[in-house]
Amino acid sequence: MKLSKLPLLVQEEVLHNMSYTNLFLLSFLSRKVKKLIKSSQMNRSKMIDYIEYECDSQQEPFVQVFYKHDLYEELMVIAKNKDTHNEYIQLNVSGKMIDIQISDEYIKPIVRFQIDENEAVISSMHNSFLEFFGNSVEFRWKACGYNNCIPHLQNLKGCIKFSSHGANKETLENFFSSAPAFKWIDVSADGKTEPSDPESKFYQAESIQTLQLRNNSPDILSHFQGKQVVFKFGHCNFLDVISFVNRWKSGEAYHKLEYLMIEVFWDVFPQNEY
Amino acid sequence: MSSTEQGTSSAAPAEPTTAPESAAAPEVPESFYYVHGKDKVVHKVSAGALQHSALIHGMISNLGYTEEQAKANPFPFENIDGDILQMVVDWCNQHKGKPTPPEDTNLPKQKEKLFDLVLAVNYLEIKELLTYCCKQVAMMVKGKSPEEIREIWMIPTDAEDEAAEKEAKKRAGKEAAGETAAAAGDAK
Numbered sequence: 035m036k037l038s039k040l041p042l043l044v045q046e047e048v049l050h051n052m053s054y055t056n057l058f059l060l061s062f063l064s065r066k067v068k069k070l071i072k073s074s075q076m077n078r079s080k081m082i083d084y085i086e087y088e089c090d091s092q093q094e095p096f097v098q099v100f101y102k103h104d105l106y107e108e109l110m111v112i113a114k115n116k117d118t119h120n121e122y123i124q125l126n127v128s129g130k131m132i133d134i135q136i137s138d139e140y141i142k143p144i145v146r147f148q149i150d151e152n153e154a155v156i157s158s159m160h161n162s163f164l165e166f167f168g169n170s171v172e173f174r175w176k177a178c179g180y181n182n183c184i185p186h187l188q189n190l191k192g193c194i195k196f197s198s199h200g201a202n203k204e205t206l207e208n209f210f211s212s213a214p215a216f217k218w219i220d221v222s223a224d225g226k227t228e229p230s231d232p233e234s235k236f237y238q239a240e241s242i243q244t245l246q247l248r249n250n251s252p253d254i255l256s257h258f259q260g261k262q263v264v265f266k267f268g269h270c271n272f273l274d275v276i277s278f279v280n281r282w283k284s285g286e287a288y289h290k291l292e293y294l295m296i297e298v299f300w301d302v303f304p305q306n307e308y
Numbered sequence: 309m310s311s312t313e314q315g316t317s318s319a320a321p322a323e324p325t326t327a328p329e330s331a332a333a334p335e336v337p338e339s340f341y342y343v344h345g346k347d348k349v350v351h352k353v354s355a356g357a358l359q360h361s362a363l364i365h366g367m368i369s370n371l372g373y374t375e376e377q378a379k380a381n382p383f384p385f386e387n388i389d390g391d392i393l394q395m396v397v398d399w400c401n402q403h404k405g406k407p408t409p410p411e412d413t414n415l416p417k418q419k420e421k422l423f424d425l426v427l428a429v430n431y432l433e434i435k436e437l438l439t440y441c442c443k444q445v446a447m448m449v450k451g452k453s454p455e456e457i458r459e460i461w462m463i464p465t466d467a468e469d470e471a472a473e474k475e476a477k478k479r480a481g482k483e484a485a486g487e488t489a490a491a492a493g494d495a496k
Contacts, residue, residue, distance in 0.1 A: 035419040035445070037461035044430050044442065051439075051446035062454045063463045123453045136453045 046074040054099050055109050055142055058166055062125055084172040085109070085163060086193075091178050093152065097163075108142050112156060115146040122146060128161040130154065153185060160187045174217050180209035187214075191240075195220035198228070210236045217241065224248065232257040247299075262293040270298045339375060341368060342382035343397070347390030350382050357400040362433035388428045392421070396428055399437055408436040415444045419460065422448075 037045060049057060049071060057075065061068045083102045087095035094113040100106045115133065122133035132155060133146040147155035160173070173190040180201070184192040192213045198206065198221055207229050216239035221228075223246045229236045230253075237257040244254055247268030254263075255278045265275070275296060281287040282294070341358055344350045358364045364383060373381070385393060395416070416422050426441045449457045457463065464472065 035423040035448075035461060037463060040423075040426060041430055044426060044438070047438065047442040048445045051443045052449070056446075056449055056452075056457075059452075059454045060449070060457055063458050064466050064469055066466075066469050067463060123455070125454065134453075136451065 045070065049074050050078070054107060058109065059143070061166055079167060082167065082171055084174050085167065086174045086176055088176045089178045089182070093182050095156075095175070110143045110145055111140070112145045112147065112159060115148050128158045128165070130158040132158060156185060157187065160190070164188060180206055183209065184213045191215050191217040193217050193219070197222040197224070199224040207231070207234070210234050218243070221245070228253045258288060259290060261290050263291065264295045266297045266299070267301070268299050270301050272304060339378070341373070341378045343385060343393065344382050345385050345388040345390045345393035349390050351393065351397045353397055353400060354404065357397075357404040360400045360403065360434045360436065362435070364432060385432075387431065389424055392424045392428045395425060396432060396434065396437070400434070403436070411440070415440060419448060
């Protein structure tokens with residue numbers, strides 16, 4: 035069966051029925067095929083919201099395509115090389131030869147890297163994704179804890195959910211100072227553990243959700259520079275919150291803030307006392 | 309479900325067997341039309357089944373044939389192999405007046421047969437069946453490596469594409485030169 039012998043509209047319908055994983059692999063076959071994929075998948079690519087690297091503690095990210103209507107599809111996995119008997123195929127990805135494992139054992143292809151080549155492989159894959167999906171697509175790196183750094187890659191923003199309970203403050207500071215900009219941070223804070231630098235990328239995250247059961251962490255209230263913030267308090271120092279709202283309303287601070295939500299679980303917000 | 313009589317010539321279609329009708333037969337007698345492929349085997353198909361094909365449906369609407377005229381003038385589809393047309397007719401009969409299911413597992417697994425079916429269905433403009441066929445073609449390469457995909461779909465390399473393009477240009481140049489020479493000869 036020669037695909038190119040099918041009428042163009044039929045070729046496009048075939049491509050439309052393929053997963054992005056297969057289209058991505060198909061794009062390596064020739065410039066002509068790559069061009070066909072790009073031209074036929076324009077509407078589909080417009081539906082992409084972002085592409086996420088969901089990292090585990092081993093720094094082996096799942097790559098997933100998220101659509102605007104909340105659906106997503108898995109693209110591939112990038113993982114350490116293993117001594118398996120499965121044969122790897124090699125692909126020239128953005129000028130670097132990369133091992134890819136495609137087997138019935140796994141649903142998605144696995145891009146394999148040697149430990150010392152981790153960054154180079156991820157960077158090459160990222161460049162090929164940019165080329166394939168276009169430069170305007172947003173990428174997110176969903177970190178698993180703050181012990182491993184988030185790479186600096188084009189169009190990539192960080193995301194992290196963590197608890198600062200018992201956190202090493204220095205490790206946290208290093209994590210945020212070395213990271214790219216953040217899309218969102220979801221932090222369960224226990225006492226004052228936020229970075230001390232008001233210009234830390236922590237406070238510049240586009241969106242922060244913070245759960246603080248016992249004490250306010252007033253630094254978030256003081257230094258936040260993003261667009262959305264959700265405060266969930268157990269007990270609450272109301273003066274901090276009122277000062278936050280007043281500074282926002284008066285235009286003194288929080289110029290980018292578009293959305294604020296405050297939940298207080300155990301205290302009752304006093305009416306007309308301040 | 310076939311409504312075919314093997315070996316019937318298109319010039320003088322014999323009485324083909326009729327496809328079994330559903331239990332709830334329509335009150336108004338259904339009209340039938342006749343089609344044949346490359347093998348000249350004539351298939352009798354109801355207008356209801358043929359509604360799946362936008363091409364044939366359009367032809368029927370424009371012609372306004374009576375039963376007799378339809379029998380005497382089967383629609384010839386010389387570009388479609390007999391066995392492929394048989395598959396198409398069967399599919400149209402099976403899905404006559406029914407909503408099409410999201411999947412169709414009865415499509416041919418052999419890639420050459422599927423390829424011919426895709427071309428026929430595209431030509432006959434049977435939208436739902438074309439969608440199934442395209443899904444099936446896409447499934448052929450699921451979980452395959454790029455080189456396996458190249459082999460299955462016979463995708464040329466960049467070098468082969470370039471060589472083919474050069475060849476096509478050369479041929480076009482030769483043809484243009486030939487036409488110019490012929491025109492000059494005519495002028496003389």
